[in-house]
Amino acid sequence: MATIKDVAGAAGVSVATVSRVLNDNGYVHEDTRTKVMLAMKKLNYYPNEVARSLYKRESRLIGLLLPDITNPFFPQLARGAEDELQREGYRLIIGNSDEELEKELDYLQTFKQNQVAGILAATNYPDLPEYSGSFYPVVFLDRTKEGAPSVFSDGRAGGKIAAEEMLRGGSKCITLVKGPDHLPTAQERFSGALDVLQNADAQFQVMSAASFSLNDAAALAEELFAAYPETDGVIASNDIAAAAVLHEALRLGKKVPQDIQIIGYDDIPQSRLLFPPLSTVRQPAYEMGKEAANLLLHMIKKEPLTETAIQMPVTFIKRQTTRKDDDHE
């Protein structure tokens, strides 16, 4: 690979002037500029990012920390971030933590060692000192932290909407599925729904999901109908859980949405391909990724921030696992 020296040699100038044309700063005569550009073209020169990073003490890499890219919600977040970052010349180093502290710390460590320009973190441990040190800017993604830059959606509102729609459809014996205790986002949507249900004229019960994994979702769905066979409405903790519940309901011969309504959360792409297509509360994952990337970009450029905590709106996607208003039995 050609270096700046080669270019300087070929153009008959010093590396300093090559650097100047490269970065478009300082004075450089028009003639020598073209000479240099020609040489660069001829040698197919591209600057070594590693050398740049070393000098600048900052690379054009962004660390993206995710619980698990295998969960369909996160790839969208990642894509949103990537597409945004891309345009400014930043790339992503990705790390899946599996929600394990050790893995997370390990990734954080290597992010630092690679002099990342910033970090996008969907973490369960926002209070880690690693996130408050001023090594690099951090934006929390799908998570909040008091006073820290973050992008998330309105979980309480989402939970409320789900419960309201469930009631509107006329369910009288609702099972509310509570997501993993350690996930604040899961708790928020849960408590939003709980509030509504508690003040409503409907019977309801709560079940707890151990995780968002497929296996746990399937197990939960079975338990749910075993424990509460009279359930005629399920507010699931996310779309995966909802799919599992839908699956189990159909397996038991129930008609959806006539016998039982089901509402998911997230609106992952696959949800519309379920049958019946899943009614769900949509989080704008791709846009959240974009917003977070944007915020981070501003921080990296040390531009003043107007807002530091960006809350994205949540919307109800009415498909066919819920009934119409006038569809009550």
Added chain:
Amino acid sequence: MATIKDVAGAAGVSVATVSRVLNDNGYVHEDTRTKVMLAMKKLNYYPNEVARSLYKRESRLIGLLLPDITNPFFPQLARGAEDELQREGYRLIIGNSDEELEKELDYLQTFKQNQVAGILAATNYPDLPEYSGSFYPVVFLDRTKEGAPSVFSDGRAGGKIAAEEMLRGGSKCITLVKGPDHLPTAQERFSGALDVLQNADAQFQVMSAASFSLNDAAALAEELFAAYPETDGVIASNDIAAAAVLHEALRLGKKVPQDIQIIGYDDIPQSRLLFPPLSTVRQPAYEMGKEAANLLLHMIKKEPLTETAIQMPVTFIKRQTTRKDDDHE
């Protein structure tokens, strides 16, 4: 962040000896080693990867090029690779090409500028000069290239299995969905199935899918039943398409698998949550990612390779969108 100089200062030795203990090479007295280790601990020192990379002209970063992480098949590939690379201290820089040449070249370029140690590429353009230059080792993932290291699964066998199972279930009017023309993997599974169908006592027709996107899949499913209402078996190009077909079949009031059998391809995690759970041909995506990472690791270490083209086995996952042997109408 503490540097090697700080450590040297604190330990009262030269940076050279710190480097020696760091890399565990060359002679260093036991006493001075402990002195140095103590200093490192005290200063919470971790070597700057960027500086290392610059000197070594190789970073501990691996470029991972994917069509689209949003397609559920790829996150698994990525996780497999990540988990394997992780153990040897390598991290992933990720790039989604959307199958666009320009984006791909752009990522390849920046991978090089970041001096990646190697590249894992799920590319449609394996013949690009970028892949044959000897800048960095490359392993093709889910793709083949004559004589080049690659990890893929046996598409023809997969297609055959799908067709055989379809026939075994007794379908007589089969629609075979052909995936995008530009995807060799899609063509292979297609031609495998085609071979079987052509030599069988069954009527069949072919439909072409423009892409693997959800929207196209949904549109295709509608067209399929409009064009071939008598279809009693669909061999889909992948699980997304199969989900769409299943969806449409149920919407039309068909019984699955009694009226129509459906077979997918890939076995993405969500497929078992469909109802009825999808019968499909499984590609071991996670393992493929692992194998590819492993192969690449060997190449990076310049270890001799026994095999360079690794073909992974494909298996039929019998769930409930296909009939039993004796289940014929």
Added chain:
DNA sequence: TTGAAAGCGTTACCAA
């Protein structure tokens, strides 16, 4: 067994 110093490819300061 240790240290001095060159070099990896840039950028930026200071002189010219």
Added chain:
DNA sequence: TTGGTAACGCTTTCAA
């Protein structure tokens, strides 16, 4: 408007 050179943090000769 240009060039020389120190510096970024590390590794690796080469000498001592």
